[in-house]
Amino acid sequence: MRGTQLGRPPRVLVTKIGFDGHDRGSRIVAAFLRDAGMEVIYTGPWQKIPAVVQMALEEDVDVVGVSSLATDHLIVPKLVTAMREAELGHVAVIVGGIVPEDEEAGLLEAGVARIFHPGVPREEIIRTVLDLTVQARAALDAA
Amino acid sequence: MSQKPVQLPLPGFEAARADWRAQYEAQMGADRTVRNRSGIEVKPLYTPDDWSSARYMDDLGFPGQPPMTRGIYPTMHRGRTWSQRQLIGFGTPEDFNGRFLKLLDAGATAGSLIPCNSVFRGYDCDEVDEELLGTCGTVINSVDHMATALRDVPLDRISMAMNDPVPFTLLAFMLGVAQRRGIPWQKITGTSNQSDYISHFIANHMFFRIALPGSRRVLVDHVAFCQEKVPGWNPVSVVGQHMQQGGAAPAEAMALTLCTAIQYVQDCVDRGMDPDKFLPRFTFFFDISVSFFEEVAKFRAGRRLWQRIVRERFGAEDPKAWRFKFHGQTSGVDLTRQQPLNNIARVTVQAMAGIFGGLQSLHTDSYDEVLSVPTERAARIAVATQNILKEESHLTDVIDPLGGSFYVEAMTDAMEERIAAIIEQIDKAGGMFAAAQAGIPQTYCGDSGLAFQEKVETGEETIVGVNKYLSEDEEDVDVQPLERPDPAVMGAHIKDFQAWKAARDQGAVQAALDALARAATSEPAGLETNTFGKLVEAAIAGATHGEICHTLRRELGFGDPLVMP
Numbered sequence: 001m002r003g004t005q006l007g008r009p010p011r012v013l014v015t016k017i018g019f020d021g022h023d024r025g026s027r028i029v030a031a032f033l034r035d036a037g038m039e040v041i042y043t044g045p046w047q048k049i050p051a052v053v054q055m056a057l058e059e060d061v062d063v064v065g066v067s068s069l070a071t072d073h074l075i076v077p078k079l080v081t082a083m084r085e086a087e088l089g090h091v092a093v094i095v096g097g098i099v100p101e102d103e104e105a106g107l108l109e110a111g112v113a114r115i116f117h118p119g120v121p122r123e124e125i126i127r128t129v130l131d132l133t134v135q136a137r138a139a140l141d142a143a
Numbered sequence: 144m145s146q147k148p149v150q151l152p153l154p155g156f157e158a159a160r161a162d163w164r165a166q167y168e169a170q171m172g173a174d175r176t177v178r179n180r181s182g183i184e185v186k187p188l189y190t191p192d193d194w195s196s197a198r199y200m201d202d203l204g205f206p207g208q209p210p211m212t213r214g215i216y217p218t219m220h221r222g223r224t225w226s227q228r229q230l231i232g233f234g235t236p237e238d239f240n241g242r243f244l245k246l247l248d249a250g251a252t253a254g255s256l257i258p259c260n261s262v263f264r265g266y267d268c269d270e271v272d273e274e275l276l277g278t279c280g281t282v283i284n285s286v287d288h289m290a291t292a293l294r295d296v297p298l299d300r301i302s303m304a305m306n307d308p309v310p311f312t313l314l315a316f317m318l319g320v321a322q323r324r325g326i327p328w329q330k331i332t333g334t335s336n337q338s339d340y341i342s343h344f345i346a347n348h349m350f351f352r353i354a355l356p357g358s359r360r361v362l363v364d365h366v367a368f369c370q371e372k373v374p375g376w377n378p379v380s381v382v383g384q385h386m387q388q389g390g391a392a393p394a395e396a397m398a399l400t401l402c403t404a405i406q407y408v409q410d411c412v413d414r415g416m417d418p419d420k421f422l423p424r425f426t427f428f429f430d431i432s433v434s435f436f437e438e439v440a441k442f443r444a445g446r447r448l449w450q451r452i453v454r455e456r457f458g459a460e461d462p463k464a465w466r467f468k469f470h471g472q473t474s475g476v477d478l479t480r481q482q483p484l485n486n487i488a489r490v491t492v493q494a495m496a497g498i499f500g501g502l503q504s505l506h507t508d509s510y511d512e513v514l515s516v517p518t519e520r521a522a523r524i525a526v527a528t529q530n531i532l533k534e535e536s537h538l539t540d541v542i543d544p545l546g547g548s549f550y551v552e553a554m555t556d557a558m559e560e561r562i563a564a565i566i567e568q569i570d571k572a573g574g575m576f577a578a579a580q581a582g583i584p585q586t587y588c589g590d591s592g593l594a595f596q597e598k599v600e601t602g603e604e605t606i607v608g609v610n611k612y613l614s615e616d617e618e619d620v621d622v623q624p625l626e627r628p629d630p631a632v633m634g635a636h637i638k639d640f641q642a643w644k645a646a647r648d649q650g651a652v653q654a655a656l657d658a659l660a661r662a663a664t665s666e667p668a669g670l671e672t673n674t675f676g677k678l679v680e681a682a683i684a685g686a687t688h689g690e691i692c693h694t695l696r697r698e699l700g701f702g703d704p705l706v707m708p
Contacts, residue, residue, distance in 0.1 A: 018275055019260035021348025021704065024389050024476075024592050031593055044704060045348050046264070070260055070349070071278035078272070098480075100515040118480050118513065119609040122600060 010038045010133035011061040015052050016045040017079060018072030025097055025118075026067035029125065033065075036126045049079050053086045061091060062133040063113075068097040077110035084111070090139035092132035096125070153191065160190065179437040180595065181394035183557045189549035194556070196547060202447075202556070206542050207462075211450045212443050212555065213543040214501040215466040220539035226253040226302065226504040227529050234628040235636045236291035239281040242519070244295060249526055253504070255304040255336065256292065258283050258313060263306075265352040265696065267689030268637050277628035280306075282636060284688040286319035287643060293317065299326050303333035304470070304504075308350035309340045309358045311365050311675060312691050315682040318373070322683065334377040334426055334470075338362060340702075341403045341575055342382040345584045346389030348704040352692055355580065357663070357699025362407065363414050364667065365675040366421055372676075379407055380426045380470070386584065387430035388476050390592020393437050394558050397445045398565035399575070399584045400427060401452065405566075406575040408457055414667065418457045422464035429469055431497040433477045433489050436554055439545055442469070442500025444559035448566075470504040471497035478513040481608035486510035491528055498538055499545050505529060518626060582705055647685040655681035656694050663698040 014030040016023065023045050030042040041059050043052070056064055064083070066076055073095055080093050092113040099107065099115050107115060114128055167187065168174070177185045186193075194202075204210055207217035216222065227250070233239065243254055257280040261271045267284045268276055276282050283289055298321055307313035314335055321331055337343070340358035343351035353361065362379070369378040383400035391399060404425065411421050427445075431438050446467040453459040473493035478486040487510045494507050507525040509517030517525070532538055545551045565587075572578040579585075598604040605611045659681050665672040678691050696702075 018272070019264045019349065020279075021343075021351065022388070023348065023704075024346075024588070027390075027589055028593055028596050031589075071275060074274040074278065075272050078274075098513060098515070119606075 006130075006133060006137065010063060010129055011041070011059060012038050012129060013041045013043065013052070013056055013059060013061045013064045014067065015043040015047050015055075015064065016067050016072065017047050017049060017052060018068070018070075018075055019046070020068070020070040020072050021045040022069040023067070025069065026065075029065065029067065029096060029122075032122045033126065033129065038126075038129065049075070049082050052079060053082045053088065056083065056088055056091055057086060062136040063092045063094060063129050065129075066093065066095050068095060068099065070098070073097070073099050073103070073107060076107060076112060080111040090136050090143065092136055094128070094132070096120075156191075160192075163188070179393075179554075180432065180434050181392040181437060181441075181558065181561055183394070183437075183554070183561060185554075189553050191549065194549050194552035199547075202552065203546055209450055209454075209465065210447045211465060211467065212447045213546050215446065215468060215503075219501065219542040220498065221542055224533050224539055225498070225502055227251050227526065227533075233279075233281060233626070234277040235632060236281060236283055236288045238277070238628070239283075239292045240294050240296075243292070246522075246526070247296070247301070249523065250530065251526065253302040253304065253333075254296065255306065255506070256281065256283075256313065257306045260349060262313075262688060263308065263349050263352075265689065265692030267640070267687050268633075269641055270689060273630070273633065273637070276633050276637075282633070283313065283316065284640060285643070285685070286316045286323075286682055288640075289313070289316035290320045290323065293320055298324065299330040303331075304336040305333065306336045308337040308343060309353055309365075310361045310678055310691065310695050311335055311338070312678065312682065312688045314373075314376070315675075315679040315691075316688075318679055319683045328373045329375065331373055332375040334380050335365070336380050336428065336470075337382065338365065338379050339382040339385075339403060339407075339428075341406065341579050342385040342400075344702070344704055345386065345399075345579050346391075346588050347382075347385035351702040351704060353695055353702045354700030355576070355702070357695065358702065359410060359576065360663070360667065360699065361674050361695070363410050364673045366407075366411055366424075367414065367416065368670070368673050368675045368679075369424070370416070370421055371670070377424045377426045377468075379424065380428045381407065382428045384428055384430040384472060386588060387432065388474065389588040390590075390595070391584070391588045392591045392595075393432060393434065393441045394444075394561040395565060395587045395591060396430065397441050397558070398562040399569070399587065400429070401445065401448060401562065402566055402569040402575040402578070402584075404449070405452060405456065408453070409574065412457065418453065418459045419461040419464050422453055422457075422459055423461065423466065425468070426503075427467065427469035429471050429497075429502075430474045430476075431471045431493045431500075432474045433492050433496075435492055435496045436551060437558070438493070438496035439499045439551060440554035440558045442471075442497070442502070443543075443546075443551075443555045444562055446501065447555075448559060448562060468503050470506070471500070471502040472506040473497070473508045475508050475512050478508060478510070479606060479608050480513045482614055483510050483514060485608055486513065487524060487528065490525065491532070494528060494532055495538065498532060499543075501543065515626075580705070585705060644687065651684045652681070652686050652690070655684040656686055656690060659686075659691065660694050660698050663695055 034040045094114045096116040203212045206214040259280040259282045305313040366378045369376045381404040383396045387396035449467040450465040473490045509521035509525045511521040569578045659677040662672045662677040
């Protein structure tokens with residue numbers, strides 16, 4: 001896989017913030033990213049935003065994937081802001097799950113790199129995470 | 144259980160079958176093995192070789208009689224159709240009240256209250272991210288809030304399902320409202336719809352508030368309190384839905400649900416309670432997937448097993464205690480974001496599987512649930528779907544209409560065998576409480592969920608609009624503008640709540656919370672140490688949802704799921 005071109009495999013934090021605990025989606029995505037050779041840190045649900053930022057920092061991740069089923073995507077902009085404040089602006093934040101169409105633009109404007117809706121093939125998610133890892137590392141090198 | 148096929152005296156059967164098989168094989172070529180979601184092989188044809196009415200009395204019997212396969216009541220849907228129980232919950236208590244009264248006008252015969260996720264997690268509205276308030280359910284934190292939500296609702300005539308996990312504050316608030324209105328608690332009917340803390344620990348962590356041992360204590364207290372004070376209330380709803388939505392295959396979900404129910408019955412028996420008294424108030428809640436015949440067989444097998452379990456393991460003698468009463472909800476997991484109007488067809492098939500499975504109460508999902516919290520138009524179509532199935536399609540004319548089908552009976556047997564094998568495994572692991580702590584059911588959910596996803600990706604399982612019949616034309620997607628709570632209205636709701644809190648009799652609230660804490664740390668011994676009874680008193684004294692949950696978490700521990708990636 002292209003991860004080998006990266007020198008070391010992508011490191012991805014898969015998490016859920018807010019109140020909801022439906023974790024089937026996040027568990028499946030975490031499992032197939034790991035199967036694709038990535039290093040996955042899986043947190044389980046209900047993470048507080050400062051805790052996610054702290055983990056992203058300590059684990060030196062390239063991408064943070066937030067799974068949302070029941071409107072927790074509404075506080076993802078707060079996570080993006082908190083990451084920028086912690087000088088983690090190069091780390092891509094992606095969201096997967098139930099995101100209503102008319103709220104997508106708001107998330108992208110807030111700095112979310114990509115939104116995945118149900119039914120997306122896993123290859124597309126894997127490819128996107130690889131691309132975002134390349135970008136994240138380039139941005140870090142440039143900084 | 145599966146038995147040897149009976150001797151077939153049918154003249155010409157063998158020769159005709161051999162002839163059919165030869166023709167079938169010639170036309171099919173290399174036939175593929177078909178398996179249902181539970182992994183059970185499905186043959187192309189079922190005959191009296193698979194099931195014969197010679198086994199009628201052992202396997203089926205009559206409705207309302209053991210082994211209950213054909214239904215728990217003599218009249219089933221011909222006598223009384225199922226309750227239409229649509230989940231509603233959105234915004235403030237005022238918003239809930241408006242929508243609930245409309246649904247009652249539209250023909251709903253029972254209510255279901257979904258609180259905000261902040262409530263599910265055990266917090267009040269003034270201690271969480273405001274952006275999330277009321278987006279998935281109603282923000283109800285006190286008896287006052289509940290009084291608004293249920294204004295003009297005839298509490299003594301409408302059966303309410305409270306989506307109310309341990310420690311059951313919503314029921315406490317409703318009892319407070321009934322007391323204010325002078326309605327005796329004996330007249331309150333309904334169900335604590337999210338009482339199954341084990342399923343929350345395993346698969347739907349959203350509802351999991353208090354650590355496992357504490358949840359176990361409060362649930363048994365709740366059953367004991369309701370038996371004495373609110374006898375028309377169903378204090379336990381064992382939730383198979385969470386396991387199936389969490390990935391478990393239908394047979395696995397049924398098995399794990401029965402194991403959970405066995406655990407709760409055992410815990411009540413250990414407290415000295417009589418199964419013939421509390422079992423008639425046990426209920427179940429299941430997911431209904433679109434795998435039609437598998438779901439019908441799942442429900443019939445589960446019903447047959449349950450009556451055997453309560454009679455053989457627990458010695459229940461009252462036929463009312465043998466009834467496997469269940470609510471079904473069409474599965475949201477099967478709904479697709481692509482071509483969302485197709486979901487109306489899926490919901491119809493799912494609902495029919497539940498009806499033929501013999502359910503007592505039904506929620507049909509709105510087609511737009513995969514896009515957002517249901518809009519009013521979509522919710523109306525979901526109710527209309529039920530009305531069409533109930534009154535227009537003649538589905539309810541005959542009791543257990545699929546009974547006696549060679550396929551349905553053979554599949555019911557096969558599902559029962561698979562379910563019984565898993566129950567045996569959990570028994571060996573020390574019962575469901577221990578198995579959940581060891582992660583056994585979580586593994587079922589994780590493995591089967593992933594396996595299904597892989598079948599969708601390879602195309603082995605077809606999902607229209609997702610892996611087949613994709614539409615290039617995204618005009619198909621008919622999305623209504625999203626309804627989110629008005630931030631100004633929600634802001635005012637929080638301000639009112641804080642002002643109300645400041646004006647309460649703080650001494651009375653604190654004394655009631657202290658009494659609750661004392662009960663939680665005492666050995667269970669009657670109503671004096673009943674945690675649920677004490678929290679009803681606290682709610683009536685003005686304690687809020689968050690205060691009650693925090694008190695119990697302090698004494699009994701915080702609920703954290705077992706994280707299994």
